[in-house]
Amino acid sequence: MQLSRREFIGFTAGLTLTPVPSVLLRAAERLAAGPEEGVLVVLQLSGGNDGLNTVIPFRDPEYQRLRPSLAVRDGDLSLNDAGNASSGAADRPGAADLCYHPRMKALHELYRDGAVAIVQGVGYPNPSRSHFRSMDIWHTARPDREDVATGWLGGIVARHRGRLNALDVGDERLPLALQGEVQVPTLQNLDWVDQLSKPKGREMLQRLQRLNSGERVGEVEKVRALAQATLVDLEKVMELRGRPVPVDYPQSHLADKLKWIGQLIGGGFASRIYYLTHGGFDTHAQQKDAHALLVGQASEALAAFYRHLDALGAARRATVLVFSEFGRRVRENGSLGTDHGVAAPVFLVSKSLRGGLYGAHPSLTDLDEGDLKFHTDFRRIYATVLEDVLRIESAPILSGTYEKLPMFERRARV
Amino acid sequence: MIGAPKEKEKVHPDPRPSAAEALEPFRPGVDGPWDRAAASHLVRRAGFGMPPAAVDGVLAAGPRAAAEKLLLGDTPSSDEEFASETAGKLGTLDAAQASWVYRMLRGTHPAREKLALFWHGRFATSVRKVEDVRLMLRQVEVFRTKGAGPFADLLLEVARDPAMLVWLDGNSNRRGHPNENLAREIMELFSLGIGNYTEEDIKEAARALTGWHVKNDEFWNNERAHDTGEKEIFGQTGKFGGEDVVRLCAGRPACAEFIAAKLFEFYVHAGPSPELRREMGKCYSASGLKTGEFLIRLFSSRVFYSQRARRAIVATPADFAVGSLRTLTATASTRAVARAMAAMGQELLAPPSVKGWDLGLSWLSSPTLLSRLRYAAEVCGEAGQDLGAEVPWERLRAERPGIRQRFFPEGLPAAAAAAAGEGGPRDVAAVCLQLPESQFI
Numbered sequence: 001m002q003l004s005r006r007e008f009i010g011f012t013a014g015l016t017l018t019p020v021p022s023v024l025l026r027a028a029e030r031l032a033a034g035p036e037e038g039v040l041v042v043l044q045l046s047g048g049n050d051g052l053n054t055v056i057p058f059r060d061p062e063y064q065r066l067r068p069s070l071a072v073r074d075g076d077l078s079l080n081d082a083g084n085a086s087s088g089a090a091d092r093p094g095a096a097d098l099c100y101h102p103r104m105k106a107l108h109e110l111y112r113d114g115a116v117a118i119v120q121g122v123g124y125p126n127p128s129r130s131h132f133r134s135m136d137i138w139h140t141a142r143p144d145r146e147d148v149a150t151g152w153l154g155g156i157v158a159r160h161r162g163r164l165n166a167l168d169v170g171d172e173r174l175p176l177a178l179q180g181e182v183q184v185p186t187l188q189n190l191d192w193v194d195q196l197s198k199p200k201g202r203e204m205l206q207r208l209q210r211l212n213s214g215e216r217v218g219e220v221e222k223v224r225a226l227a228q229a230t231l232v233d234l235e236k237v238m239e240l241r242g243r244p245v246p247v248d249y250p251q252s253h254l255a256d257k258l259k260w261i262g263q264l265i266g267g268g269f270a271s272r273i274y275y276l277t278h279g280g281f282d283t284h285a286q287q288k289d290a291h292a293l294l295v296g297q298a299s300e301a302l303a304a305f306y307r308h309l310d311a312l313g314a315a316r317r318a319t320v321l322v323f324s325e326f327g328r329r330v331r332e333n334g335s336l337g338t339d340h341g342v343a344a345p346v347f348l349v350s351k352s353l354r355g356g357l358y359g360a361h362p363s364l365t366d367l368d369e370g371d372l373k374f375h376t377d378f379r380r381i382y383a384t385v386l387e388d389v390l391r392i393e394s395a396p397i398l399s400g401t402y403e404k405l406p407m408f409e410r411r412a413r414v
Numbered sequence: 415m416i417g418a419p420k421e422k423e424k425v426h427p428d429p430r431p432s433a434a435e436a437l438e439p440f441r442p443g444v445d446g447p448w449d450r451a452a453a454s455h456l457v458r459r460a461g462f463g464m465p466p467a468a469v470d471g472v473l474a475a476g477p478r479a480a481a482e483k484l485l486l487g488d489t490p491s492s493d494e495e496f497a498s499e500t501a502g503k504l505g506t507l508d509a510a511q512a513s514w515v516y517r518m519l520r521g522t523h524p525a526r527e528k529l530a531l532f533w534h535g536r537f538a539t540s541v542r543k544v545e546d547v548r549l550m551l552r553q554v555e556v557f558r559t560k561g562a563g564p565f566a567d568l569l570l571e572v573a574r575d576p577a578m579l580v581w582l583d584g585n586s587n588r589r590g591h592p593n594e595n596l597a598r599e600i601m602e603l604f605s606l607g608i609g610n611y612t613e614e615d616i617k618e619a620a621r622a623l624t625g626w627h628v629k630n631d632e633f634w635n636n637e638r639a640h641d642t643g644e645k646e647i648f649g650q651t652g653k654f655g656g657e658d659v660v661r662l663c664a665g666r667p668a669c670a671e672f673i674a675a676k677l678f679e680f681y682v683h684a685g686p687s688p689e690l691r692r693e694m695g696k697c698y699s700a701s702g703l704k705t706g707e708f709l710i711r712l713f714s715s716r717v718f719y720s721q722r723a724r725r726a727i728v729a730t731p732a733d734f735a736v737g738s739l740r741t742l743t744a745t746a747s748t749r750a751v752a753r754a755m756a757a758m759g760q761e762l763l764a765p766p767s768v769k770g771w772d773l774g775l776s777w778l779s780s781p782t783l784l785s786r787l788r789y790a791a792e793v794c795g796e797a798g799q800d801l802g803a804e805v806p807w808e809r810l811r812a813e814r815p816g817i818r819q820r821f822f823p824e825g826l827p828a829a830a831a832a833a834a835g836e837g838g839p840r841d842v843a844a845v846c847l848q849l850p851e852s853q854f855i
Contacts, residue, residue: 132542149767186781195797204796204844208787211849214829219728223778223850227787230780 038389039265039318041258041274041305042153042177045298047282048131049324050291051344052372054104055079055118055361059097062364066331070288070338075099077108079118079357095357103296106303107347114355115306115315117348117407119381121362123374127326129340131282134325139177141379141398152382153273154180155397156390164390166273167264169257178275187237187260197238205231240267246311247304254278255301262308265318272390281324285335298322302349310351319350319389321381329370343374346381350389353407380405433689436717437697440477445716448477451824452719458855459681459727460484460713461524463737466820481713485562485706487523494521502551510547511752511762514554518736519748529705530557531732532680534762536673537572537604538770539581541763549577549631550763562706565673566664573600573660574626574633581768585627588639592620599768600663610668611648618645622654670703671695677709682718683726684774690717724824725854728777731758733855734786738793738847739803741820742810746793747802754792754801757785778853790847794840810839821846 077100140148158181168186178184327344362372386394388408442448453473472480501513587593597620625640674694701707791797
C-alpha cells in the first residue's frame, strides 16, 4: 500500500477502498496546493447568527426601539475606517452609522488593516426560516430544488477530481456542502489525534499498525488495507500538527480547528478547501451573553488564524468565508432573544481582498414579515470566491451565472 | 450438544446449497456442526452482538426453536417503555436516538429492534425534513409493532404514517395536482423495485393516493382532495384509493421477491442468486408475507448457516457500537453511543435519503473506520470519558476460555490471532474490537 506520506492525499484516496494507483498519486502530488494557489476556508456559523447584532446600525432609532434589551448602544468599533478600500464612501454607504459588536475588537483591527470585506443584506429569493432547509440551500446553492444531493463544494471536488481537494474539519457528519460523487474526508476526532501523540497513544497507534499488518483475504483484506492507509495518513496529520505555531491562539474549539488548518496550509497540505463550523447561534432566549461569547470567539480565532497565515507568508493565498443560514428577526422576542430571520451579512477575510463594506445595510423600516430584506444573492459571493480565489469557472457549479463582487480586483492604488 | 465430534466426518465442509435446498431446515451434524460458532452467528445476526447468556440459550434450544424464540422475544420492560415515553415528552432528537439505543442495548427484544432498524432503512424517513421527533418515534413504533406481521399491513400503516406523509409531501398530493413522490417511492423503494412497474402505474397510483394528508399530526383522509375517477394500475381498472394501491403492490409477485431479497441481504449475505430470489419470493408469499414467519424460516435454513454467510456482512454502526457493548456485557451512555453511531455514518432517525443507508463496505471510509477504532478504545477505557462505558473487567479477567472466544467463537486466522496477543482483559478486548475481522458479523 503505497500512499503518499508527503501530501496526505491518501486520506481522500483511501475512501474508495481500493489501493490508489501510484501514477495517480504522483500526479496528485505534483498538483498539490502550491504557494500560488488560492485556498478557501469556509466557516459556518450554525443556528442563524444575529447579523443585526454583528454589524450594528447603532444610530438607527428603529434598531434601538425594536431591540430594547439587546441593542448595542456604543459604536466604538466603527466601520468607517476600512484601511485599504480604494473607492471611498461609494463602497460603504452609511459606514459611519455602523459598528461591530463590541466583543469583535480583534476582527475590527483586521478590518482597519483592510483585510475584511463585509457583504451586507445577503440572502436568496423566497427565504426559508427552517434551519435545515435554509442550510441546505446555502450548501447546495440551489434554492429552487429540494432533491439535490451534491453540495456546491462537493461539486467542485467531483468536477476537478484529484486536482482540487477538500477537507472537512468537522465534529459530526459530512456537511451537505461537501457531499458529492467523491467522498471528502472528515478529520474529526481532533482530540484523539492529540491522544495518539502522547506516549500511551503512540503505543495504541503501534498496536493498530500491528493489527493491520499481514495480508488477509477478500473483504477483510480491503478493510485491513483501508485501516493501514488511514493510519499512515493519521501520522502525517500528527506530524503537521506538531509544527510550531508562531502566534498565540485563544482558547476555544474553533481556534483549535483554525490553528490546525493553519498548520496544514503551512505544511503544504494538498487541500484547497477547508470547511468548519461554529455552532450555538440559535439564540431564541437570553441571547445577550451567549451571542457576545460566540461572536467574540469567532473574531479572536479568525484574527489569530490570519496572523498565523501572515507569519507563514500565506495570508494572501487563503480567504475565509463566514456565513450563517439566516439572520434573525429585527424585533426581539419576549424571551430576551430573537427568532429566525432572513438577510444577514457575510464576512470574508484575506490579505488579497479589498476590505470594506459591500452593499448597503438593509432598511429597518422596509421589512418583509418583520425581517430584513436581502439585496445580494449569496451565490454572487460563491461566484466571487470560485472565480477569484479558487480560479475555477463558477457557472457549472452554481447552475447559472452570477455577477461577482469586485473585492478581488487589483487595487486602484497600492 | 448436537453434532458431537464423532459425527464430524459426515459434516459437509463447505455446503453451498442449491436454491431449492437453501431454504430447507439446517440439519445439525449433517449440514454443519451446531456449535458455539453457529449459535453466535444467529445471535449477532438476529440482534446485536453476542451476549454469552443469549448464545447459551440459543445453543441449548437448537436452530429452529432458537429462531422462534428470538423472533417472539419478550414484552418490553417498563424501563424500555419509560425510555421511549421520556424521549417523546422531551421531543429532542438526541433523547429519541438515545431511547432507541437503549432498547437495542438493554431491551428485552433485540431481534425486534434489529428488524425495526431494517424497516427504518427500507422506509427511510428523516427528521431533517419531518422536523418532529414525536412523529419519528411513532413511526419507529409502527416498525416495532407491525414489523414482523403481514407486509401488506405494514405497508398500509407506513403509507398513512404522518411522518412519512410529511417526508413525501402527502399534503401537496391533491385532485387535479397529483404529487408523485409517495406513489413513486411505494413502488420503487417500498415494495417492487425498479423494472416492476411503469411510469403510467406511478401516475395513476399518485391519483389514487390524492387526499392522503396529515392534519394536526394525524393521518387525515381528505376526501375533498381525492380524485374519485377511474385509474388503471398494473392493468386493472377501478375507482382506486390509497388502500387499493397498497393492496395491489403487496399482491404482486415482484413484491414478495423484492422484500425477501432485501431481508436476505440484511440478514444473510449480499447478492443472492436469481434462483434463490425466486425461491424466497415463493416462500415469503406462501407465508402470507408474514415477515416474522419468513425470518424464522430463514434463520433456521441451510443457507443461513452456510460458510458463505458466516462473517459475510459488514457490521453496521449499530452492530458495531451496540454489539461490542453487548458482547462484553457492558453498558454506556446511550446518548454517547448514538453520537458515536452518527460519527460512524448512521445517525438514527436521520438516514441520508429516502433510499436509506447503503450496506456493505460503503459503511467504511477513513473517517468512519477511525471512528470505530476510537470507539473501541473508548469502550476499553483507553481514550476519552464521554462514552461512560461500564465493563465488568474483573469478571472478564476470571473468565475462561476468555474474551477472544466471546468475540471470535469460530477462531481467528493465523495473522489475526498472532496480532491478538495475550494481555489483560482490556488489552485483549481492544485488540479484538480493532481487528479488521471485527468489522464483519
